[in-house]
Amino acid sequence: GRPRDLAGRKVVVSAGGTREAIDPVRFIGNRSTGLQGYALAKTAAARGAEVTLVAANVALPDPAGAAIVRVESTAQLREAVLAASADADVVVMAAAVADFRPETRHDAKIKKTDGEPEAIRLVKNPDILAELGERRRAAPAAGNGSERPGAVLPRVIVGFAAETHDVLANGQAKLARKGCDLLVVNQVGEGLAFGTAGNAATVLVAGGEAVEVPFGPKEDLADVVWDLVAVRLP
Ligand code: C5P
DSSP states (O other), rough: OOOOOTTTTTEEEEEEBOOEESSSSSSEEOOOOOOHHHHHHHHHHHOEEEEEEEEESOOOOOOOTEEEEESHHHHHHHHHHHHHHTTOSEEEEBBOOOEEEEEOOSSSOOGGGGGGOOOEEEEEEOOOHHHHHHHHHOOOOSSSSOTTTOSSSSSSEEEEEEEESSSHHHHHHHHHHHOOOOEEEOOTTTTBTTTTTEEEHHHHHHHSSSEEEEEEEEEHHHHHHHHHHTTTOO
């Protein structure tokens, strides 16, 4: 069995992939299925955590022991994650969040009889993971100057990064830029990560080691993440 080392801890996990509407029937999306996020939610619940799972466009059976909030767009995911994170010990951003969204959402379906297709102008989405890190940095220290690691909520922030090249160098830069404590770096590409039952990854620890996780079930990677999180909780 699993250790109950997350008992009494509140954790938030985002899963799946956000969709950005072009018109009422079309969207810009990505290939994330939510399997890794659901594995994280399931294993955290099994280790005793109170889990809020923010699921973006996931078609999987509900994992046992997690409260699910369903969202579609990045704006909705952001609202749900920030609300649930206010009193959370741990936030894990496993969702594939759209970096851009169409500037305008058409109220009516765009028809090919409307003439030549117009360009879709994209605007940048807010970076939720970076925002969580910034919020925590800006938060007043617990107590009167007695700040210690893990004193400010969320105590541990975990990001995911899918990289196709220069995986470790890009991962280290991203960890620093986003202000998270752990970054799970996946190599993506043909047959890797998206929609598969298994995953291989490197977990980068802020100011520290890189933990290699060999290819295996997504639950195994989830348990390695929770092992690293649990030792960082006061
Ligand atoms: O910058 P990049 O998209 O590679 O970063 C991936 C990590 O950042 C994931 O943890 C993802 O959930 C998070 N992210 C986010 N908001 C965005 C884009 C990514 O929280 N707009």
